[in-house]
Amino acid sequence: MLQRFLVASAMMLILVASQVFWVGQVRDWLASLIRNSAWRRRVSIAGWACYLLLLSYNILPSLFEAFINRNSTLGSARSAIPPHTTLGTALFRTHFWGWIRGGPEPTHLTLPAALLQAPFQWWVFCSLLGFLLAILFGLTDRIARAARRLYQGVLQAGRAVPLHNPISLARRRFLERTALAVSTTPFVAGAYGMFYERVNLEISHRAIKIPRLPRAFEGFRIAQLSDIHIGPFMTAEEIRRYVGIANGLKPDLVTLTGDFVTWDGSTQFAVVDVLAGIKAPFGVYGCLGNHEMWAKVEDSITRLFALRGIRVLRSEQALIRSGGEVINLLGVDYQSSSPMGPRNQRLVRQYLEGIDRLMVPGTANILLSHNPNTFDRAAEYGIDLSLAGHTHGGQVTLEFISPDLSPSRLITPYVRGWFGKPGGQLYVNRGIGTIGVPIRFDAPPEITVYELARS
Numbered sequence: 001m002l003q004r005f006l007v008a009s010a011m012m013l014i015l016v017a018s019q020v021f022w023v024g025q026v027r028d029w030l031a032s033l034i035r036n037s038a039w040r041r042r043v044s045i046a047g048w049a050c051y052l053l054l055l056s057y058n059i060l061p062s063l064f065e066a067f068i069n070r071n072s073t074l075g076s077a078r079s080a081i082p083p084h085t086t087l088g089t090a091l092f093r094t095h096f097w098g099w100i101r102g103g104p105e106p107t108h109l110t111l112p113a114a115l116l117q118a119p120f121q122w123w124v125f126c127s128l129l130g131f132l133l134a135i136l137f138g139l140t141d142r143i144a145r146a147a148r149r150l151y152q153g154v155l156q157a158g159r160a161v162p163l164h165n166p167i168s169l170a171r172r173r174f175l176e177r178t179a180l181a182v183s184t185t186p187f188v189a190g191a192y193g194m195f196y197e198r199v200n201l202e203i204s205h206r207a208i209k210i211p212r213l214p215r216a217f218e219g220f221r222i223a224q225l226s227d228i229h230i231g232p233f234m235t236a237e238e239i240r241r242y243v244g245i246a247n248g249l250k251p252d253l254v255t256l257t258g259d260f261v262t263w264d265g266s267t268q269f270a271v272v273d274v275l276a277g278i279k280a281p282f283g284v285y286g287c288l289g290n291h292e293m294w295a296k297v298e299d300s301i302t303r304l305f306a307l308r309g310i311r312v313l314r315s316e317q318a319l320i321r322s323g324g325e326v327i328n329l330l331g332v333d334y335q336s337s338s339p340m341g342p343r344n345q346r347l348v349r350q351y352l353e354g355i356d357r358l359m360v361p362g363t364a365n366i367l368l369s370h371n372p373n374t375f376d377r378a379a380e381y382g383i384d385l386s387l388a389g390h391t392h393g394g395q396v397t398l399e400f401i402s403p404d405l406s407p408s409r410l411i412t413p414y415v416r417g418w419f420g421k422p423g424g425q426l427y428v429n430r431g432i433g434t435i436g437v438p439i440r441f442d443a444p445p446e447i448t449v450y451e452l453a454r455s
């Protein structure tokens with residue numbers, strides 16, 4: 001608990017420091033751009049008004065909700081709200097600024113989401129990254145200067161006349177400009193990631209060799225969609241486009257590996273409604289992700305999918321039959337072995353406990369598991385292929401520089417793509433939607449098509 005508090009406090013401190021840093025930078029830019037002080041004051045006031053509007057729109061609801069939930073003496077009101085809605089959210093929606101941000105999370109792009117939410121998320125995320133880069137650059141510069149001073153001190157020793165340093169002023173200006181250019185890079189990259197890469201779908205084709213694959217399934221094609229995260233930045237209309245693309249790939253079977261909703265459980269109806277458009281001759285199967293768990297819709301969304309002919313496997317199996325032969329499809333709910341989310345739900349002592357009872361010997365066993373961390377255990381069980389998502393491929397990464405430069409490395413070694421080890425293989429799909437910020441960088445959305453083959 002204390003550890004979490006310290007981490008949260010440190011993050012908040014860095015965030016505040018980054019905002020102070022950028023306020024100073026913007027003030028300097030304004031001073032050099034606008035010479036007239038009256039106009040500079042007007043632009044500053046307008047800037048502050050915009051900033052405070054964005055801040056209050058995006059931060060106040062969370063603070064209000066946290067406050068209400070900690071001081072919840074209004075217990076009787078809780079029974080009146082839907083189970084997926086917290087008391088704070090409900091009160092906020094009905095009493096505080098509800099006229100602008102009220103109601104359930106939209107499943108289409110609204111004006112407030114486009115004008116107030118997205119710019120704020122872009123600004124906070126990019127200004128934080130820019131600030132960290134500026135610190136890194138400053139530290140590197142200081143270390144280099146200290147090293148040079150030390151070196152010059154050694155050269156100077158024993159000389160009567162001091163050594164001349166002709167490049168210091170020019171170098172200083174160059175470094176300042178470079179530091180500024182480097183720290184503003186995240187803003188450009190963030191805009192690119194928001195408007196282009198986030199919607200630049202990539203279709204990956206992957207041949208999967210499974211020695212135990214029955215002959216009738218040679219060339220069998222499975223499509224995978226993951227991490228839809230319906231919301232204002234992954235609209236029902238956008239998902240419909242992906243459904244059309246998936247259908248156009250003409251897979252034999254389609255798998256959906258969790259995180260259909262984002263935070264608001266009431267969006268489950270819209271996402272199921274759109275995904276019901278996916279058609280495949282051998283059926284559509286899914287498993288649930290951590291966001292279904294957090295939004296408390298695991299049971300309800302499973303029922304909704306079932307009504308539309310999509311089967312969600314919750315520690316269950318489905319036998320897929322063709323030409324008198326069979327492969328075994330398995331599915332589990334989200335599992336985690338480390339604390340995550342409110343009340344640390346779904347902690348497991350050991351991944352995939354009891355899955356061996358669902359396995360079918362002598363044929364291909366294919367597991368749908370939102371969390372790729374189940375892979376080690378799946379390989380121990382001899383599950384031939386695991387299909388996972390959850391990481392969004394890192395969502396905002398610099399994997400093109402180094403695979404280690406991905407935030408998802410903090411939670412799993414299996415961030416994206418194919419992995420193999422004795423006993424099994426895994427593919428981690430980068431998903432379609434986003435979480436936190438509507439930005440993808442070096443991790444475009446993905447639909448994967450697997451073509452099964454015997455070795």
Ligand SMILES: [Fe+2]
Pocket residue numbers: 227259289290291370389390391
């Ligand atoms: Fe997830």
